[in-house]
Amino acid sequence: MSFTFVLGALIILTVGGFYLGRSRSLASAGGTASRLHSRPHYYGYFVALWCGIPTLLILGAWTVFQTPIVEMIVQSNLPERMLEGDPAQMSLIMNDIRNLASGNITSGEITPAVQAAADQYVSLLQTSGLAKFVLILVIGIAAIAYARGKIDPSLRARNQVEKTMMTILIVCSVIAILTTIGIVMSLVFESYRFFEKVSPVEFLFGLEWSPQTALRSDQVGASGAFGAIPLFVGTLLISFVAMCVAGPIGLLSAIYMAEYAPSKVRGAVKPLLEILAGIPTVVYGFFAALTVAPFLRDQGTFLGLDISSESALAAGLVMGIMIIPFVSSLSDDVINAVPQSLREGSYGLGATKSETIKRVILPAALPGIVGSFMLAISRAIGETMIVVMAAGLGANLTANPLEAVTTVTVQIVTLLVGDQEFDSAKTLAAFALGLVLFCVTLCLNIIAMAVVNKYREQYD
Amino acid sequence: MTDAVMTDVQTPDQMRRDRAARASDAVRRSLKKRYAAEARFRAYGIGAVGIAMAFIVVLFATIISSGLPAFTQSAITLNVELKQDVIDPEGTRDQSTLINANYRKLVFDTLLAEFPDVTSRRDKRALTAILSSGAAFQVQQLVTSDPSLIGQTVELSLPVAADFDLYNKGVINKGTAESDRRVSNQQMAWFDTLKERGIVESELNTTFFTNADSREPELAGILGAAMGSLLTMLVTLALSFPIGVCAAVYLEEFAPKNRLTQIIEVNINNLAAVPSIVFGLLGLAVFINFFGLPRSAPLVGGMVLALMTLPTIIIASRAALKAVPPSIREAALGLGASRMQVVTHHVLPLAMPGIMTGTIIGMAQALGETAPLLMIGMVAFIVDIPGGITDPATVLPVQVYLWADSPERAFVARTSAAIMVLLTFLIFMNALAVLLRKKFERRW
Numbered sequence: 009m010s011f012t013f014v015l016g017a018l019i020i021l022t023v024g025g026f027y028l029g030r031s032r033s034l035a036s037a038g039g040t041a042s043r044l045h046s047r048p049h050y051y052g053y054f055v056a057l058w059c060g061i062p063t064l065l066i067l068g069a070w071t072v073f074q075t076p077i078v079e080m081i082v083q084s085n086l087p088e089r090m091l092e093g094d095p096a097q098m099s100l101i102m103n104d105i106r107n108l109a110s111g112n113i114t115s116g117e118i119t120p121a122v123q124a125a126a127d128q129y130v131s132l133l134q135t136s137g138l139a140k141f142v143l144i145l146v147i148g149i150a151a152i153a154y155a156r157g158k159i160d161p162s163l164r165a166r167n168q169v170e171k172t173m174m175t176i177l178i179v180c181s182v183i184a185i186l187t188t189i190g191i192v193m194s195l196v197f198e199s200y201r202f203f204e205k206v207s208p209v210e211f212l213f214g215l216e217w218s219p220q221t222a223l224r225s226d227q228v229g230a231s232g233a234f235g236a237i238p239l240f241v242g243t244l245l246i247s248f249v250a251m252c253v254a255g256p257i258g259l260l261s262a263i264y265m266a267e268y269a270p271s272k273v274r275g276a277v278k279p280l281l282e283i284l285a286g287i288p289t290v291v292y293g294f295f296a297a298l299t300v301a302p303f304l305r306d307q308g309t310f311l312g313l314d315i316s317s318e319s320a321l322a323a324g325l326v327m328g329i330m331i332i333p334f335v336s337s338l339s340d341d342v343i344n345a346v347p348q349s350l351r352e353g354s355y356g357l358g359a360t361k362s363e364t365i366k367r368v369i370l371p372a373a374l375p376g377i378v379g380s381f382m383l384a385i386s387r388a389i390g391e392t393m394i395v396v397m398a399a400g401l402g403a404n405l406t407a408n409p410l411e412a413v414t415t416v417t418v419q420i421v422t423l424l425v426g427d428q429e430f431d432s433a434k435t436l437a438a439f440a441l442g443l444v445l446f447c448v449t450l451c452l453n454i455i456a457m458a459v460v461n462k463y464r465e466q467y468d
Numbered sequence: 469m470t471d472a473v474m475t476d477v478q479t480p481d482q483m484r485r486d487r488a489a490r491a492s493d494a495v496r497r498s499l500k501k502r503y504a505a506e507a508r509f510r511a512y513g514i515g516a517v518g519i520a521m522a523f524i525v526v527l528f529a530t531i532i533s534s535g536l537p538a539f540t541q542s543a544i545t546l547n548v549e550l551k552q553d554v555i556d557p558e559g560t561r562d563q564s565t566l567i568n569a570n571y572r573k574l575v576f577d578t579l580l581a582e583f584p585d586v587t588s589r590r591d592k593r594a595l596t597a598i599l600s601s602g603a604a605f606q607v608q609q610l611v612t613s614d615p616s617l618i619g620q621t622v623e624l625s626l627p628v629a630a631d632f633d634l635y636n637k638g639v640i641n642k643g644t645a646e647s648d649r650r651v652s653n654q655q656m657a658w659f660d661t662l663k664e665r666g667i668v669e670s671e672l673n674t675t676f677f678t679n680a681d682s683r684e685p686e687l688a689g690i691l692g693a694a695m696g697s698l699l700t701m702l703v704t705l706a707l708s709f710p711i712g713v714c715a716a717v718y719l720e721e722f723a724p725k726n727r728l729t730q731i732i733e734v735n736i737n738n739l740a741a742v743p744s745i746v747f748g749l750l751g752l753a754v755f756i757n758f759f760g761l762p763r764s765a766p767l768v769g770g771m772v773l774a775l776m777t778l779p780t781i782i783i784a785s786r787a788a789l790k791a792v793p794p795s796i797r798e799a800a801l802g803l804g805a806s807r808m809q810v811v812t813h814h815v816l817p818l819a820m821p822g823i824m825t826g827t828i829i830g831m832a833q834a835l836g837e838t839a840p841l842l843m844i845g846m847v848a849f850i851v852d853i854p855g856g857i858t859d860p861a862t863v864l865p866v867q868v869y870l871w872a873d874s875p876e877r878a879f880v881a882r883t884s885a886a887i888m889v890l891l892t893f894l895i896f897m898n899a900l901a902v903l904l905r906k907k908f909e910r911r912w
Contacts, residue, residue, distance in 0.1 A: 010856070011856075011857070011858065012856065012857075072759045072760075072761070073759075075760045075761075076759075076760045079760075166806065170806060170808040173808060174718075174722065174808070176714060177714045177715070177717055177718035177722065178718055180710075180711045180712075180714035180715040180718065181714070181715035181718045181719055181723070181732055182732075183711055183715065183778070184715060184732060184735055184736050184739060184778060184779070184782065185731070185732055185735055187739060187750070187775050187778070188735050188738070188739060190750050190754050191742065191746060191747075191749075191750045194749065194750050194753030194754055195746075195749065195750075195753075197753075198753060256516065257516045257519055257520060258516075259516075260512050260513050260515070260516035260517075261513060261516040261517045261520060263513055264510070264512075264513025264514060264516065264517055265513075265517070268510055268513055269513075277517055277521070280520075280521060280524065281517075281520055283524060284520065284523075284524065286832065286833075286836075286894060286898060287527070287836070287891070287894075288835075288836030288837070288838065288865050288868075288890060288894070289836070289838065289839075290836070290838045290865045290866075290868050290869050290872075291527075291531070291836075291868070291887050291890070291891070293869070293872070294868060294872045294883060294884075294887065295527055295530060295531070297872065298530075298534075298872070298880065299530050329520070329523050332520050336520075360502055360503070360505075360506045361506060361509075361510075362505055362506045362508075362509035362510070363502070363505075363506075365509070366509075383741070386741060387741075389743070390742075390743025390744070390745065390746070391743070392743070392744065392745045392838075392839035393838050393839055393865075393869065396839075396842075396869075397869065397872060397873075417743070417745055417839070420745055420749070420843075421745070421839070421842055421843075424749075424752065424842075424843055425842055425843075425847055438749070439749060439753070442745070442746055442749045445743060445745070445746065446742065446743075446746050449741065449742065449743055450738060450742070453738055453741040454738065457737065
């Protein structure tokens with residue numbers, strides 16, 4: 009029983025419940041709707057909600073818990089001898105069973121025990137699917153029958169339906185909080201496991217980053233060092249290059265658009281600048297790697313400079329272009345929010361437009377501009393695809409933008425892409441990096457928003 | 469000091485005039501400089517806007533110029549004899565015999581027949597390398613779909629391998645040293661001969677729109693990724709739109725102004741600024757490791773992207789709800805509607821265009837998102853077109869990333885072409901949002 013099929017059945021059942029409830033309410037009132045407490049369709053909604061909500065919850069819970077429970081049963085049925093192995097061995101066996109069940113290629117030869125387990129896996133999944141379908145059908149029909157039985161002209165259907173709807177609305181707004189809690193919990197929990205293996209001091213202040221874990225103990229570079237300073241420096245270096253591009257260009261174009269541009273130009277240029285924010289970052293990454301990096305390298309050779317083809321400069325330049333609209337649109341807003349009286353006062357004293365901007369408007373708008381810069385920096389720090397495609401992989405502690413550096417986001421991606429087990433320090437390190445990233449961007453955002461809000465209040 | 473000034477012949481009036489003259493002289497002298505500074509400052513602004521615009525032009529020009537060649541594909545027209553003794557020597561027309569027959573040999577023999585003087589094994593192999601490995605597959609498809617063709621000679625247009633396609637388009641040429649390219653001089657000569665005979669054609673690359681990913685550039689297409697994107701977007705829309713609108717309605721219309729709603733509000737604003745990769749970590753830790761949902765599936769991808777677009781939709785929906793004037797609510801309340809009826813019958817329909825605009829913009833963002841999907845394993849090499857939301861799949865931007873990473877030179881054009889397709893979708897969605905706003909925008 010596929011998910012879509014069961015969902016379809018559930019929807020048909022719910023819609024059926026609606027019509028049953030509506031016709032029942034009319035019948036119970038002898039065909040005159042005015043004798044009912046609520047309008048007939050509310051009785052329809054009443055039955056539909058009774059049927060739809062429990063079945064939908066069951067379907068969701070079943071889908072989520074089906075695979076873990078089936079795997080637990082299969083695992084407990086494996087022969088004793090196979091259960092004795094260490095957890096890594098166990099997960100390998102389970103992987104084989106899963107692959108065999110879905111008809112994929114398995115890693116080793118198939119022992120009869122594994123084959124039997126795979127057969128059991130398939131049959132359990134089938135049984136579970138069927139059971140899910142039957143259970144939902146039974147509960148749905150029972151709920152419809154129960155709710156339909158409750159209908160009579162004095163039932164306050166509208167009030168009950170509205171109360172349920174209100175609950176749904178509240179649950180939906182709580183999801184936003186749950187997301188944050190989910191992010192914090194998953195990052196903190198996995199990072200805690202990481203810090204059991206590597207001390208936080210070493211992680212935050214170490215100068216050596218080489219996250220490979222050893223296959224053999226005598227391997228070269230098998231030590232696995234987790235000092236994240238090179239990553240932080242690399243991230244800051246690329247963000248700095250990006251802000252060197254986006255800061256002046258964004259701010260100057262915001263000033264031009266707010267103070268100089270005729271409304272026609274403004275109307276045309278503003279959406280064009282917004283295009284820069286709408287282009288997927290993977291496109292920028294491709295552009296940086298394909299066009300900008302080779303161009304810079306060739307120019308470097310021409311000037312006698314040794315520019316790496318994965319230089320921080322290339323990634324930073326392109327990232328800077330990407331964040332121009334973040335700087336310009338917010339700066340534009342805050343410049344526009346400066347009261348006209350300040351400008352007029354300055355003009356009245358004989359100042360030119362540019363003098364007014366430099367001596368009056370910019371100082372007045374400074375907090376807002378700082379806020380927009382901070383938001384742009386937080387965007388640059390968290391940006392992933394451009395650096396994954398255009399920056400380097402090797403941790404390199406340097407402040408020279410012509411060399412290749414790596415960033416926090418690049419390392420998260422390289423550590424987590426591909427198959428991974430969840431108990432090695434290597435994969436857990438990605439979550440610790442994620443935690444740092446989350447905290448830093450959150451702080452930047454909160455401060456920036458507080459600054460901007462305070463500034464807005466000043467002139468309101 | 470004062471005595472000295474007083475003994476001077478100047479009266480105070482004269483002094484004032486004198487000072488004014490000196491000052492206005494200074495002003496006049498500095499005016500030229502100030503106007504120059506003014507003009508300079510203005511030029512900086514125009515320059516900044518110009519640089520940004522120039523970048524957009526360069527970006528689009530680069531993508532389009534490098535992507536256009538991918539929409540054509542060179543093909544060789546050959547008269548292939550579908551020999552009975554090669555395909556189905558026993559004449560059973562059994563489906564598995566037809567599928568497993570040696571079509572490679574058929575195709576290769578036909579090409580070799582064009583050059584009777586090529587005899588050595590090595591040369592033969594070099595010559596047949598001109599044809600794509602998809603050529604045999606194409607013949608297989610033809611025969612299995614219509615077995616009555618066996619024994620006849622059919623004229624087929626067979627795709628050439630990616631390197632020769634590049635040679636035909638002039639990307640690879642004789643200018644580079646033979647050791648630096650993957651097409652030898654001998655192969656180039658053969659290809660030129662085929663060209664002289666007029667059987668090499670450049671045709672529309674339909675494979676690009678009908679295939680999923682492949683290791684062979686000439687067989688790689690974007691349909692698989694596009695389907696994956698579609699499925700992922702459906703999941704995202706199905707989750708984020710109702711949840712986002714419900715949350716916005718509650719916060720804007722019903723929520724009491726207390727600490728909890730304040731926390732929710734701050735929280736939503738902060739979520740909007742969390743780096744997308746962190747949502748990927750959440751998806752990996754919670755959906756995949758904790759709940760055991762399948763990796764690489766549009767279901768999980770859609771859920772992660774839904775959480776990511778939720779703040780965008782909530783913020784846009786709240787703005788749209790706020791724009792509906794209170795008089796509408798009061799009128800409905802005055803006629804005896806309940807608060808829920810006011811919202812569902814009046815406020816929500818009036819706010820719908822604004823909500824839709826916000827949703828489309830949020831979906832466009834989600835469509836271009838790559839980083840969180842890398843975390844949940846949607847970066848796998850997948851040759852099948854996904855059929856459901858739990859099948860392994862990849863999406864357009866991830867496909868771009870995968871191809872951009874490939875060392876094969878022919879993938880550069882395909883990457884750009886995939887970007888063009890992606891950008892077309894995005895431009896279309898944004899245009900739709902602008903149109904909606906223009907058509908339904910109401911000033912109260």
